[in-house]
Amino acid sequence: MTCIEIRDLHACIDGRPILKGVTLSLSVGEVHAIMGPNGAGKSTLSHLIAGRPGYEVTSGTIRYDGRDLLAMTPEERACTGIFLAFQYPVEIPGVSTATFLKTAVNAQRRFRGKTEIDAMQFSKLIKEKAEKLGMNNDMLRRSLNVGFSGGEKKRNEILQMAMLEPRFAMLDETDSGLDIDSLKIVASGVNALRSAERAFLVITHYQRLLEYIVPDYVHVLAEGRIVCSGNKELALELEAGGYAPFTTHACHAS
Amino acid sequence: MTTSFTNSAVPSEESLLQFWRDDQANQSSWVADFRRRGYARYSELGGIPTPKIESWKYTDITRFKRALYRPSIERGILSSFIWPSQDGLLTIPGPQFVLVNGRFAPQLSSSAFSDGLIVQSLEEALRYDEDLKVRLLSPEKVPAMAALNAAWLGEGLVVRFKANTTENHIVHVVLISTNTIGKYPIVTHPCIVVIAEGHATLIESHVGLSAALTNMVSYLHVEPNATLTHVRAQSGFSETHTICSSTATVASRGLYQCFVLTTGLGLVRNELAVTLAEAEAECRLYGAYTADSNRHVDNTIVMNHVAPATTSRQIFKGVIDDGGRGVFQGRISIHPEAQKSDGHQIHRALLLSPGAEAYCKPELEISADDVKCTHGATAGELDEETLFYLRARGLDAETARALLIESFLSDVVNGVSLGLPRLPDVTRAMISVWLAGRVPKHEDF
Ligand SMILES: Nc1ncnc2c1ncn2[C@@H]1O[C@H](COP(=O)(O)OP(=O)(O)O)[C@@H](O)[C@H]1O
Ligand SMILES: [Mg+2]
Numbered sequence: 001m002t003c004i005e006i007r008d009l010h011a012c013i014d015g016r017p018i019l020k021g022v023t024l025s026l027s028v029g030e031v032h033a034i035m036g037p038n039g040a041g042k043s044t045l046s047h048l049i050a051g052r053p054g055y056e057v058t059s060g061t062i063r064y065d066g067r068d069l070l071a072m073t074p075e076e077r078a079c080t081g082i083f084l085a086f087q088y089p090v091e092i093p094g095v096s097t098a099t100f101l102k103t104a105v106n107a108q109r110r111f112r113g114k115t116e117i118d119a120m121q122f123s124k125l126i127k128e129k130a131e132k133l134g135m136n137n138d139m140l141r142r143s144l145n146v147g148f149s150g151g152e153k154k155r156n157e158i159l160q161m162a163m164l165e166p167r168f169a170m171l172d173e174t175d176s177g178l179d180i181d182s183l184k185i186v187a188s189g190v191n192a193l194r195s196a197e198r199a200f201l202v203i204t205h206y207q208r209l210l211e212y213i214v215p216d217y218v219h220v221l222a223e224g225r226i227v228c229s230g231n232k233e234l235a236l237e238l239e240a241g242g243y244a245p246f247t248t249h250a251c252h253a254s
Numbered sequence: 255m256t257t258s259f260t261n262s263a264v265p266s267e268e269s270l271l272q273f274w275r276d277d278q279a280n281q282s283s284w285v286a287d288f289r290r291r292g293y294a295r296y297s298e299l300g301g302i303p304t305p306k307i308e309s310w311k312y313t314d315i316t317r318f319k320r321a322l323y324r325p326s327i328e329r330g331i332l333s334s335f336i337w338p339s340q341d342g343l344l345t346i347p348g349p350q351f352v353l354v355n356g357r358f359a360p361q362l363s364s365s366a367f368s369d370g371l372i373v374q375s376l377e378e379a380l381r382y383d384e385d386l387k388v389r390l391l392s393p394e395k396v397p398a399m400a401a402l403n404a405a406w407l408g409e410g411l412v413v414r415f416k417a418n419t420t421e422n423h424i425v426h427v428v429l430i431s432t433n434t435i436g437k438y439p440i441v442t443h444p445c446i447v448v449i450a451e452g453h454a455t456l457i458e459s460h461v462g463l464s465a466a467l468t469n470m471v472s473y474l475h476v477e478p479n480a481t482l483t484h485v486r487a488q489s490g491f492s493e494t495h496t497i498c499s500s501t502a503t504v505a506s507r508g509l510y511q512c513f514v515l516t517t518g519l520g521l522v523r524n525e526l527a528v529t530l531a532e533a534e535a536e537c538r539l540y541g542a543y544t545a546d547s548n549r550h551v552d553n554t555i556v557m558n559h560v561a562p563a564t565t566s567r568q569i570f571k572g573v574i575d576d577g578g579r580g581v582f583q584g585r586i587s588i589h590p591e592a593q594k595s596d597g598h599q600i601h602r603a604l605l606l607s608p609g610a611e612a613y614c615k616p617e618l619e620i621s622a623d624d625v626k627c628t629h630g631a632t633a634g635e636l637d638e639e640t641l642f643y644l645r646a647r648g649l650d651a652e653t654a655r656a657l658l659i660e661s662f663l664s665d666v667v668n669g670v671s672l673g674l675p676r677l678p679d680v681t682r683a684m685i686s687v688w689l690a691g692r693v694p695k696h697e698d699f
């Protein structure tokens with residue numbers, strides 16, 4: 001079943017075209033990877049899907065579970081199951097990770113017409129999930145991401161994903177700046193969530209992450225377009241030959 | 255129906271003067287003389303301060319001029335009083351002393367209090383307490399609004415925290431402005447004197463229930479080795495306006511710590527002059543305020559380091575929305591004899607709308623060489639990237655803003671437990687009430 005379908009998407013920032021005709025379709029149960037050189041538009045695509053203001057969509061459509069995604073507010077998208085693990089998670093002094101997550105979980109529950117989560121139940125759940133990601137209680141009590149290392153911030157993103165249980169999750173370079181141990185923890189966090197009801201879009205610059213999160217499809221995004229799509233072997237090819245062949249002429253892999 | 259300052263007909267200055275002269279006959283000679291000197295000082299300074307005066311440049315109170323020329327004759331004594339539900343400060347245990355329109359209201363106040371504490375109406379205390387008289391500044395030394403207060407000396411309260419107790423005495427002073435019968439706004443001139451020996455806490459709540467103007471003066475004396483913790487919470491009706499002129503004097507190794515929380519009232523001016531008079535005296539000031547739709551909050555601080563090794567910290571944060579104005583004027587003055595002193599001051603404003611205004615004027619006057627002294631000021635908006643992050647987690651735009659406002663104020667709010675464990679929670683609740691009452695003015699999508 002199709003989860004999200006992007007058709008010929010063109011988008012500008014400040015009048016400058018960044019996405020120049022992206023077409024991509026993901027079904028539930030699938031993991032897609034997007035690779036590509038810096039500045040290709042990978043983050044732009046994921047932010048646009050999450051609803052970040054400031055982009056002008058000049059043509060094309062995004063349908064999400066049959067709905068017109070571009071007509072939805074960021075919070076509606078989140079509440080209907082879209083999740084973005086940010087490349088640069090923000091810091092919020094004075095608001096603990098636990099408080100923040102409880103606010104988010106409850107906002108999403110309210111949207112779905114459910115009652116607020118019981119405080120005890122929430123605290124048990126978050127501790128359980130945090131532990132699996134190697135995050136201790138102290139990190140849950142500290143201000144959101146304040147003083148966290150790069151790796152801790154990324155784990156925190158995965159914790160949020162685990163608590164919010166999205167239908168469509170995007171990970172924007174969650175692997176960058178991670179040591180191998182953190183990478184494995186993050187990957188196992190993602191793998192634990194893989195299911196037949198959920199789709200993933202994993203954005204990465206390096207093939208390394210895809211050894212741990214094995215994708216069903218790999219796409220190359222360059223200069224605002226998907227120039228090549230293939231299976232997981234494509235990632236290895238990229239590793240060996242770099243992006244240059246893909247940005248200059250059409251793709252020959254299949 | 256509400257009364258307002260701008261369109262109510264008020265008596266002339268002449269009739270006020272006549273009333274004042276008549277009232278002088280009811281006073282003791284000391285009080286009558288003090289009042290006469292207050293009036294002379296007020297006149298000499300040209301009456302109500304105008305924005306032409308440097309320290310009143312950003313706060314224009316001249317619209318109250320006509321209202322000020324009216325005696326505050328209504329002494330409407332409340333027999334009962336329903337505390338506005340938003341205020342949880344009174345849940346902090348301690349005896350309560352209530353001033354209704356400036357006058358001490360014993361029927362609303364606690365009667366039993368402990369050995370270490372003496373609380374009296376100013377009127378009563380002035381009859382025999384000679385020490386009290388020297389605790390008031392001479393009218394010749396005070397600025398215009400305090401001089402006007404001196405001209406009406408009589409309303410108010412005296413709180414003495416005695417030494418030789420190790421426990422922290424907590425006292426609530428509640429100032430209620432209410433107009434139960436008249437059609438004119440109430441104008442009052444209360445004076446509060448606090449003398450702290452030992453370990454003392456004063457929780458001062460200003461509650462506006464109807465159109466009123468309070469021109470208050472307070473004298474805070476922190477004796478050697480004593481600690482005075484002072485919480486001032488200002489909330490309620492935006493037709494209630496408050497001008498406070500406070501003077502704090504801190505003796506050797508004394509600590510004066512104060513948290514000013516303004517989440518309501520219309521025009522608020524908190525003028526505070528602190529004198530760190532003796533060696534190792536210390537002062538910590540925290541301020542958090544909100545200003546929106548025609549609300550104006552002014553904190554004007556003068557921090558005088560006059561003795562060696564004195565320390566001061568000031569951190570003020572304001573959240574300003576459309577039509578609101580925040581003013582912070584902070585002077586740190588380090589005198590030549592105040593070597594090894596250390597003064598810091600920060601003011602940060604969060605502007606929620608293009609129609610929000612913030613004025614900040616820091617001044618450092620340093621006349622000693624071996625000192626540390628810094629100040630910082632910023633004014634900024636909510637971070638768009640952070641707002642998006644929160645919305646991408648499912649928080650609607652208003653909830654996201656509220657969370658970021660809470661975050662902005664958090665270092666002040668979390669920092670101010672001041673020995674009162676419930677204070678941060680109470681503060682957060684008062685801020686939430688303000689947030690909830692605010693009309694969303696921002697369009698998204
Ligand atoms: N907020 C922005 N304002 C202007 N240009 C931007 C902004 N964000 C991204 N860009 C530009 O869009 C292009 C794509 O950026 P991005 O999506 O971050 O690439 P990637 O994630 O693939 O490295 C780059 O040329 C970048 O400079
Ligand atoms: Mg990127």
